[in-house]
Amino acid sequence: MTQEIKNYMQTLGKQARAAATTLSAAESRQKNDALHKIAKSILEQREHLKSENEKDLQAARDKGLEDAMVDRLALKDNTIDAMAEGLRQIAALPDPVGEISDLKYVPSGIQVGRMRVPLGVIGIIYESRPNVTIDAAALCLKSGNATLLRGGSEAIHSNRALAACIQAGLLDARLPAECVQVIETTDRAAVGELLRLKDFVDVIIPRGGKGLIERVSEESLIPVIKHLDGICHVYIDDDADANKALKITFNSKSQRYGTCNTLETLLVADSRANELLPLIKAMFDKEGVELRGCDRTREIIQCKAATEEDWKTEYLAPILSIRIVDDMEAAIRHINRYSSQHTESIITQDISKTRRFMREVDSSSVMVNASTRFADGFEYGLGAEIGISTDKLHARGPVGLEGLTSLKFVVFGDGHIRS
Amino acid sequence: MTQEIKNYMQTLGKQARAAATTLSAAESRQKNDALHKIAKSILEQREHLKSENEKDLQAARDKGLEDAMVDRLALKDNTIDAMAEGLRQIAALPDPVGEISDLKYVPSGIQVGRMRVPLGVIGIIYESRPNVTIDAAALCLKSGNATLLRGGSEAIHSNRALAACIQAGLLDARLPAECVQVIETTDRAAVGELLRLKDFVDVIIPRGGKGLIERVSEESLIPVIKHLDGICHVYIDDDADANKALKITFNSKSQRYGTCNTLETLLVADSRANELLPLIKAMFDKEGVELRGCDRTREIIQCKAATEEDWKTEYLAPILSIRIVDDMEAAIRHINRYSSQHTESIITQDISKTRRFMREVDSSSVMVNASTRFADGFEYGLGAEIGISTDKLHARGPVGLEGLTSLKFVVFGDGHIRS
Numbered sequence: 001m002t003q004e005i006k007n008y009m010q011t012l013g014k015q016a017r018a019a020a021t022t023l024s025a026a027e028s029r030q031k032n033d034a035l036h037k038i039a040k041s042i043l044e045q046r047e048h049l050k051s052e053n054e055k056d057l058q059a060a061r062d063k064g065l066e067d068a069m070v071d072r073l074a075l076k077d078n079t080i081d082a083m084a085e086g087l088r089q090i091a092a093l094p095d096p097v098g099e100i101s102d103l104k105y106v107p108s109g110i111q112v113g114r115m116r117v118p119l120g121v122i123g124i125i126y127e128s129r130p131n132v133t134i135d136a137a138a139l140c141l142k143s144g145n146a147t148l149l150r151g152g153s154e155a156i157h158s159n160r161a162l163a164a165c166i167q168a169g170l171l172d173a174r175l176p177a178e179c180v181q182v183i184e185t186t187d188r189a190a191v192g193e194l195l196r197l198k199d200f201v202d203v204i205i206p207r208g209g210k211g212l213i214e215r216v217s218e219e220s221l222i223p224v225i226k227h228l229d230g231i232c233h234v235y236i237d238d239d240a241d242a243n244k245a246l247k248i249t250f251n252s253k254s255q256r257y258g259t260c261n262t263l264e265t266l267l268v269a270d271s272r273a274n275e276l277l278p279l280i281k282a283m284f285d286k287e288g289v290e291l292r293g294c295d296r297t298r299e300i301i302q303c304k305a306a307t308e309e310d311w312k313t314e315y316l317a318p319i320l321s322i323r324i325v326d327d328m329e330a331a332i333r334h335i336n337r338y339s340s341q342h343t344e345s346i347i348t349q350d351i352s353k354t355r356r357f358m359r360e361v362d363s364s365s366v367m368v369n370a371s372t373r374f375a376d377g378f379e380y381g382l383g384a385e386i387g388i389s390t391d392k393l394h395a396r397g398p399v400g401l402e403g404l405t406s407l408k409f410v411v412f413g414d415g416h417i418r419s
Numbered sequence: 420m421t422q423e424i425k426n427y428m429q430t431l432g433k434q435a436r437a438a439a440t441t442l443s444a445a446e447s448r449q450k451n452d453a454l455h456k457i458a459k460s461i462l463e464q465r466e467h468l469k470s471e472n473e474k475d476l477q478a479a480r481d482k483g484l485e486d487a488m489v490d491r492l493a494l495k496d497n498t499i500d501a502m503a504e505g506l507r508q509i510a511a512l513p514d515p516v517g518e519i520s521d522l523k524y525v526p527s528g529i530q531v532g533r534m535r536v537p538l539g540v541i542g543i544i545y546e547s548r549p550n551v552t553i554d555a556a557a558l559c560l561k562s563g564n565a566t567l568l569r570g571g572s573e574a575i576h577s578n579r580a581l582a583a584c585i586q587a588g589l590l591d592a593r594l595p596a597e598c599v600q601v602i603e604t605t606d607r608a609a610v611g612e613l614l615r616l617k618d619f620v621d622v623i624i625p626r627g628g629k630g631l632i633e634r635v636s637e638e639s640l641i642p643v644i645k646h647l648d649g650i651c652h653v654y655i656d657d658d659a660d661a662n663k664a665l666k667i668t669f670n671s672k673s674q675r676y677g678t679c680n681t682l683e684t685l686l687v688a689d690s691r692a693n694e695l696l697p698l699i700k701a702m703f704d705k706e707g708v709e710l711r712g713c714d715r716t717r718e719i720i721q722c723k724a725a726t727e728e729d730w731k732t733e734y735l736a737p738i739l740s741i742r743i744v745d746d747m748e749a750a751i752r753h754i755n756r757y758s759s760q761h762t763e764s765i766i767t768q769d770i771s772k773t774r775r776f777m778r779e780v781d782s783s784s785v786m787v788n789a790s791t792r793f794a795d796g797f798e799y800g801l802g803a804e805i806g807i808s809t810d811k812l813h814a815r816g817p818v819g820l821e822g823l824t825s826l827k828f829v830v831f832g833d834g835h836i837r838s
Contacts, residue, residue: 021755025779098778106800110789115777119811202811223642223812244834251836336440345830358534358829359517360444370529370832379837380828381525392538392621393642394812397828409799409816410777411764413789415663417670418798 002189009193012148012181013200016121019178020146024118028095030173031142035091038169039084042134045165049075052161053130060154072128075158083134086384090138093383096401097144100410110416114407118144120202122404123194124386125150125216127208130158136205137166137180139386143404146179148201150194152208153186160184195220205387205399225399227364227390229314229340230260232372235267235331235357236276237348244369245272245347246279251371252345254287258316260388261343261365261375265311265321267331270296273324277301280322289318296324311338328353332360339363341390343375364390364397421608428612431567431600432619435540438597439565443537447514449592450561454510457588458503461553464584468494471580472549479573491547492574502553505803509557512802515820516563519829529835533826537563539621541823542613543805544569544635546627549577555624556585556599558805562823565598567620569613571627572605579603614639624806624818644818646783646809648733648759649679651791654686654750654776655695656767663788664691664766665698670790671764673706677735679807680762680784680794684730684740686750689715692743696720699741708737715743730757747772751779758782760809762794783809783816 023031042049053075060070096116103113122145124136133149140147151159163182170177183190195204195216204224206216217224234252236245252263268276273296281301284291291303292310303322310321311334325331328346335344345367346357354368365375375398377385382400389395395403442450461468472494479489515535522532541564543555552568559566570578582601589596602609614623614635623643625635636643653671655664671682687695692715700720703710710722711729722741729740730753744750747765754763764786765776773787784794794817796804801819808814814822 021779021781024781025775104800106798108793108798110793110798112799115785117778117781120781223810225812241834247834247836248832255837354831356444359536360440362440362443362536362539363827365828365830366534367830368832369834370830371836373837374527374529374830374832374835375828379525379527379529380531381523391642392825393644394825396825406811406813406815408782409784409794411784411786411789411793411799412773413667413787413793415660415666415788416793417666417790418674418792 005185005187005189006193008185009190009197012183013121013197015178016146016148016181017200019176020118020120022176023141023146023179024097024120024144026144026175030175031095031144032091034141034170034173034175035087035138037172038134038138038166039087041165041168042080042084042162045161046077046080049080049158049161049165052157055157056155065154069128073130073155073158075130079131083131086135087138090142090384093142093401095142096405108416108418109413111412113410115410116402116405117408118405121146121148121200123148123150123197123201123204123222125191125194125204125206125208125212127152127212128155130155130162132207133159133162133182134166135384136386139384139401140404141179143401145404148181148183148194150183150191156186192219195222198222207387225387225389225391225395225403227260227340227342227388230262230342231264231312231314231338231340232261232342233265233267233335233339233344234263234372235328235335235344235346236269236272237328237346237350237353238269238271239350239353240269240272240347241349242276245276246283248345248347248369248371249280250283252373253284253289253320254318255371255373257318259373261372262316263320263372264313264315265323265338267323267325267334269328269331270324270326273297273300277322284320287318289320292319292321294323297322314340328357332357335361335363342388343367343372345370345372364388424604424606424608425612427604428609428616431602432540432616434597435565435567435600436619438595439537439539441595442560442565442598443516443539443563445563445594449594450514450563451510453560453589453592453594454506454557456591457553457557457585458506460584460587461499461503461581464580465496465499468499468577468580468584471576474576475574484573488547492549492577494549494577498550502550505554506557509561509803512561512820514561515824527835527837528832530831532829534829535824536827537824540565540567540619542567542569542616542620542623542641544610544613544623544625544627544631546571546631547574549574549581551626552578552581552601553585554803555805558803558820559823560598562820564823567600567602567613569602569610575605611638614641617641626806644806644808644810644814644822646679646759646761646807649681649761650683650731650733650757650759651680651761652684652686652754652758652763653682653791654747654754654763654765655688655691656747656765656769656772657688657690658769658772659688659691659766660768661695664695665702667764667766667788667790668699669702671792672703672708672739673737674790674792676737678792680791681735682739682791683732683734684742684757686742686744686753688747688750689743689745692716692719696741703739706737708739711738711740713742716741733759747776751776754780754782761807762786762791764789764791783807
């Protein structure tokens with residue numbers, strides 16, 4: 001069985017590499033045409049998609065999965081419409097591939113510039129939601145990359161049916177069907193094989209829970225674009241405007257609890273704690289958010305005690321830890337020690353402080369007077385995102401089309417030689 | 420012993436991380452000041468450097484190392500002058516750190532841009548030439564990164580003496596001495612430990628022979644910027660200008676034999692083979708370059724037969740393999756199959772061909788009518804290079820200051836929240 005899976009994955013890898021060569025040279029028009037035709041195919045296959053999805057839903061209910069999990073699996077009419085709309089939006093984005101920048105003459109007489117090119121073959125490993133199949137395929141296709149998609153086994157019927165729509169659209173636009181391949185087996189060994197396919201796959205993007213991402217980054221022989229945690233901070237500075245501070249703190253924590261850009265630890269300058277903490281407590285009490293404070297915080301407001309563990313925890317829940325700090329330096333030290341380098345925001349009116357905070361906080365998104373919830377590819381104007389990176393090489397923060405490409409050097413001479 | 424090395428490397432790692440935080444926020448003036456003071460210190464310590472270097476040279480001679488190897492170890496007056504000059508040149512380059520680009524308002528009213536920031540801590544693993552100690556330290560310092568340097572054990576006295584100059588210069592400019600640390604032990608286990616220091620080191624750059632680079636990339640738990648091979652190609656197209664073709668082929672192969680951007684396989688369009696191959700043979704015969712040809716080549720000129728192995732070999736020697744191809748498509752297929760994705764050049768007057776060659780050749784440098792020998796950080800106008808990358812993520816091609824940085828997102832709001 002293992003040898004069989006190995007051979008299967010090798011075959012997919014070789015096919016993806018061959019398709020990537022064709023796709024990397026495809027014109028924008030052809031890629032956009034494919035995206036529109038995939039959208040058309042999804043809408044035409046609506047009933048078939050729903051009936052295949054029903055098989056997954058039934059299996060999930062039979063297995064006794066929680067309602068929330070079953071709900072995330074569902075392909076409803078509005079999910080299907082949203083997928084088609086997403087495809088059209090990605091078709092409308094500018095094509096990053098082939099753009100030449102910084103082209104200039106250097107002293108030898110040659111012209112040197114950089115051309116944006118696809119990465120090649122991208123492996124995406126994700127859980128449950130079948131609409132990721134379409135989102136990921138569309139972004140990779142637009143950026144000229146072939147894709148190997150490995151969704152959760154609980155969505156296998158839905159993913160196969162979506163893959164058929166994608167391949168129909170590709171063929172209709174005269175692109176190789178192998179530009180997007182869904183791994184058809186639910187055997188877990190296929191993931192292990194995918195992570196070893198370094199001759200055929202250029203980057204792996206895992207999307208899902210921390211367990212999945214940890215497993216992928218430990219096992220992979222291929223570079224991984226990922227974020228593990230979103231332990232985001234807001235720091236309310238001595239010179240914060242009180243209204244902005246309250247509004248941004250509330251929005252960063254309570255606009256949604258389960259997202260990676262949600263606030264988890266609030267840092268408050270000592271000079272503002274007496275004034276602001278009671279207001280913060282009142283605001284979150286009304287919302288049912290549990291507060292956990294440091295010793296100094298608990299001298300001002302009543303709440304549970306925060307432990308060392310709290311500073312390291314991504315709650316993804318209506319819980320907020322609070323720490324009083326002496327000044328901005330102490331806030332930056334706390335952040336650079338405990339944050340997951342995802343997103344941090346300072347609330348201040350003092351322009352000198354923002355200058356330092358922006359430079360010294362080593363996170364993928366650093367903000368002034370704005371909610372951490374803005375850390376998102378759509379909000380940043382990237383058009384879409386395939387994920388968020390908290391790594392330092394290649395892409396940091398939300399990864400859009402540009403993050404799925406890299407720059408090669410191009411040189412134009414006219415018989416020039418080096419002397 | 421192993422535990423001792425482990426503790427030692429952990430200590431260096433922690434110190435580097437702390438120094439990196441200070442260095443990342445240092446102003447350009449202070450970094451440039453340090454570079455000038457290191458240059459001054461090197462010149463002042465000239466005699467001491469030479470006498471420490473003499474210990475390495477004597478040990479190398481005692482071990483019976485080849486003259487060429489001993490020569491590469493030597494710190495002569497002109498090497499010392501060149502190191503000081505290199506430091507001053509890097510001081511004169513623009514500082515990439517802190518530059519904000521693409522700052523624009525998005526529909527929500529926030530401003531989103533990207534700030535160029537250091538990677539953090541860089542581990543450099545290199546062989547023999549002690550001047551790499553200075554070059555690497557200078558580039559990392561200018562780009563705001565702390566460095567852990569691991570040179571060859573055969574240069575340990577020279578490297579320690581150079582490290583003392585570097586640290587004197589750093590302290591003189593009021594920067595932490597731990598911004599640049601030379602690993603003082605020659606125990607090979609230290610390299611293994613360095614490659615596992617993923618909490619403290621952000622990227623590893625190996626510089627040296629293929630054996631070193633293979634070991635490093637296999638063992639490292641930290642991302643590696645590297646190139647393994649330089650199997651570079653020149654393709655002489657149907658529409659090549661004969662003079663340019665001969666001149667560029669000769670320069671690409673024979674300007675230097677031991678460099679990674681040297682031509683190794685020449686591809687010639689069938690329609691030009693009868694005319695050009697005898698001239699190419701004459702040219703290289705005179706230079707003492709051994710030719711190895713495909714069957715079709717050997718119908719036209721006398722030379723050794725090239726085997727499948729030849730297409731995969733970086734000779735680093737006066738040897739050139741030659742293959743006749745039917746057309747540009749066949750040339751691109753050969754290149755994308757056998758090249759190490761370093762540098763390839765097409766010789767043609769046909770602008771349509773260059774358009775396709777530039778897009779479809781998947782190498783870090785792609786050239787038109789220019790010698791492959793131009794693939795170099797200095798020639799490209801980067802000011803300097805720390806190495807060349809043939810990987811696809813992050814940096815491709817020569818890596819200068821910019822390749823030692825990445826982009827984080829910065830967001831400026833004025834109380835903005837997400838709705």
